[in-house]
Amino acid sequence: MPNITFILPDGKEQGCTARDGLSLMEVALQNAVPGIIAECNGSAACATCHIVVDDALAPMLDPISEHESDMLDFTAAPRAPGSRLSCQIKVDGRVDGATIRIPAEV
Ligand code: FES
Numbered sequence: 421m422p423n424i425t426f427i428l429p430d431g432k433e434q435g436c437t438a439r440d441g442l443s444l445m446e447v448a449l450q451n452a453v454p455g456i457i458a459e460c461n462g463s464a465a466c467a468t469c470h471i472v473v474d475d476a477l478a479p480m481l482d483p484i485s486e487h488e489s490d491m492l493d494f495t496a497a498p499r500a501p502g503s504r505l506s507c508q509i510k511v512d513g514r515v516d517g518a519t520i521r522i523p524a525e526v
Pocket residue numbers: 445457458459460461462463464465466467468469505506507508
């Protein structure tokens with residue numbers, strides 16, 4: 421199972437083991453990662469699951485959809501180059517060892 425490290429807004433790290441097929445949002449909620457709210461429960465309609473993926477992972481992920489990109493324009497924290505909606509990223513081998521930052525505001 422892939423290992424993921426979330427970097428919390430206060431700089432602390434929270435490591436998780438993730439099951440393939442879950443979304444990163446579901447992994448965050450299962451592990452009580454602070455800062456992931458997921459009001460729409462993964463429908464890509466709230467942007468409260470905003471994360472910033474690291475430079476190594478970003479190019480390996482499926483391309484961002486137009487809808488996800490539009491939603492990222494409405495995040496509470498400023499959009500960053502690695503910004504994604506965690507509900508739109510499925511866990512598989514590509515995320516093993518990834519470092520994922522939780523923005524200060526969601
Ligand atoms: S959970 Fe609402 S956009 Fe991801």
